[in-house]
Amino acid sequence: xxxxxxxxxxxxxLTSGGLDSSTCIGMAIEEGREIFPLSIEYGQKHLREVKxxxxxxxxxxxxxxxxxxxxxxxxxxxxxxxxIDLRAIGGSALTDDSIAVPEGxxxxxxxxxxxxxxxxxxxxxxxxxxxxxxxxxxxxxxxIGANDVDYSGYPDCRPEFxxxxxxxxxxxxxxxxxxNPLKIRAxxxxxxxxxxxxxxxxIGVPYHLTWSCYNGANKACSVCDSxxxxxxxxxxxxxxxxxxxx
Amino acid sequence: xxxxxxxxxxxxxLTSGGLDSSTCIGMAIEEGREIFPLSIEYGQKHLREVKxxxxxxxxxxxxxxxxxxxxxxxxxxxxxxxxIDLRAIGGSALTDDSIAVPEGxxxxxxxxxxxxxxxxxxxxxxxxxxxxxxxxxxxxxxxIGANDVDYSGYPDCRPEFxxxxxxxxxxxxxxxxxxNPLKIRAxxxxxxxxxxxxxxxxIGVPYHLTWSCYNGANKACSVCDSxxxxxxxxxxxxxxxxxxxx
Numbered sequence: 459x460x461x462x463x464x465x466x467x468x469x470x471x472l473t474s475g476g477l478d479s480s481t482c483i484g485m486a487i488e489e490g491r492e493i494f495p496l497s498i499e500y501g502q503k504h505l506r507e508v509k510x511x512x513x514x515x516x517x518x519x520x521x522x523x524x525x526x527x528x529x530x531x532x533x534x535x536x537x538x539x540x541x542i543d544l545r546a547i548g549g550s551a552l553t554d555d556s557i558a559v560p561e562g563x564x565x566x567x568x569x570x571x572x573x574x575x576x577x578x579x580x581x582x583x584x585x586x587x588x589x590x591x592x593x594x595x596x597x598x599x600x601x602i603g604a605n606d607v608d609y610s611g612y613p614d615c616r617p618e619f620x621x622x623x624x625x626x627x628x629x630x631x632x633x634x635x636x637x638n639p640l641k642i643r644a645x646x647x648x649x650x651x652x653x654x655x656x657x658x659x660x661i662g663v664p665y666h667l668t669w670s671c672y673n674g675a676n677k678a679c680s681v682c683d684s685x686x687x688x689x690x691x692x693x694x695x696x697x698x699x700x701x702x703x704x
Numbered sequence: 705x706x707x708x709x710x711x712x713x714x715x716x717x718l719t720s721g722g723l724d725s726s727t728c729i730g731m732a733i734e735e736g737r738e739i740f741p742l743s744i745e746y747g748q749k750h751l752r753e754v755k756x757x758x759x760x761x762x763x764x765x766x767x768x769x770x771x772x773x774x775x776x777x778x779x780x781x782x783x784x785x786x787x788i789d790l791r792a793i794g795g796s797a798l799t800d801d802s803i804a805v806p807e808g809x810x811x812x813x814x815x816x817x818x819x820x821x822x823x824x825x826x827x828x829x830x831x832x833x834x835x836x837x838x839x840x841x842x843x844x845x846x847x848i849g850a851n852d853v854d855y856s857g858y859p860d861c862r863p864e865f866x867x868x869x870x871x872x873x874x875x876x877x878x879x880x881x882x883x884n885p886l887k888i889r890a891x892x893x894x895x896x897x898x899x900x901x902x903x904x905x906x907i908g909v910p911y912h913l914t915w916s917c918y919n920g921a922n923k924a925c926s927v928c929d930s931x932x933x934x935x936x937x938x939x940x941x942x943x944x945x946x947x948x949x950x
Binding site for chain 2: 538539540541542543544546547548577578579580581582583585586587589590591593594613614616618619622623625626629630631632634635
């Protein structure tokens with residue numbers, strides 16, 4: 459029997475190759491979305507991410523093809539990449555070579571102030587590019603792996619920010635002014651890292667392919683804020699992080 | 705006597721080399737702002753703009769230096785350029801080679817539908833990059849030459865869009881959550897092209913250096929929507945357009 463694809467919900471999913479966005483893709487597949495993965499290369503130092511982005515998307519494309527081998531279109535479309543040179547504006551340890559990535563901090567130290575790894579307006583910029591892509595392909599939703607729990611120092615990871623963005627998206631787009639607003643989905647917003655990992659493990663997220671480290675080596679450094687939170691998350695989730703550490 | 709620069713208001717001004725944004729810079733100078741011109745190269749076909757952007761900024765930098773030759777910092781800072789490849793997402797005659805720029809239309813034809821020259825989410829994306837830059841340099845305002853009168857087909861040129869963006873900017877930035885929100889200034893929003901030109905002529909905007917044409921030749925084409933509106937504007941303003949047409 460042929461599947462009815464006429465009402466398929468199209469979802470642009472912001473994809474970074476990291477643990478959160480890779481879980482997001484899995485959750486969007488779980489909800490039956492047709493996925494349009496979008497990665498924004500913004501000049502981050504950890505270009506090791508780029509390999510993970512590609513590996514994760516290829517994994518999901520292969521997997522969903524295997525689930526539905528009957529000639530339907532794949533639920534996961536090829537990765538779309540957009541380059542933007544945020545190094546030009548600087549201001550973050552992730553894009554500015556003159557600012558060092560902090561190491562060896564515990565969670566209380568991380569939450570003391572806006573982290574040096576905060577990329578100014580990063581989520582605003584990434585959502586805006588996703589909005590442009592969503593308009594072109596007539597997508598219904600944008601999914602973002604923003605999280606407000608482990609890393610409360612980023613202003614653009616808060617629920618009120620995402621709600622304001624959804625309002626903006628309605629006013630900014632042709633489909634919005636025609637009364638058919640686009641939704642912003644942030645399913646990880648209020649989950650701890652451990653909860654995200656438990657959820658991901660239950661739906662087969664390929665964490666072995668993901669990359670979280672802020673330092674761009676071949677193995678994860680284990681001491682930057684991102685590695686620290688990831689390792690703690692796996693520990694609390696009672697499972698082992700499948701990637702290699704230095 | 706040394707000028708008090710401690711309370712200088714810093715303004716990022718989105719700069720396209722066109723008539724509107726060049727007038728915006730003039731108006732921001734008139735209000736005594738310290739200007740940070742920002743151009744976004746988004747893969748538009750009319751790269752002839754790039755020369756105009758540079759010419760206009762150099763003109764203003766030279767001019768404001770001449771006004772204040774007493775060792776103060778210039779009111780107009782060097783141009784900051786950010787590249788983003790919006791061709792990757794396509795969907796507009798300005799970025800997608802497979803879509804032709806419409807020609808020879810009058811204003812009623814232009815306003816019939818969303819123009820093919822609409823770049824999906826362009827103002828949202830440009831404002832978001834400006835927001836990131838504003839955070840890095842601690843700017844107080846972002847100026848944009850958006851206009852809702854001559855070209856009402858763009859959803860992201862309407863007052864309600866810009867108000868929603870200002871709300872978003874407050875939630876998205878460190879300065880916003882610290883109770884010091886950034887302002888979005890769109891002084892041309894409700895002016896006709898003729899009113900913009902009259903204003904610009906009264907404050908010495910260098911229209912001879914600007915470029916509006918959607919087709920990227922050495923001389924403006926005179927028949928695309930942008931040339932049509934520009935020529936009509938100069939005619940209604942009772943002045944002559946100083947640039948060359950084919």
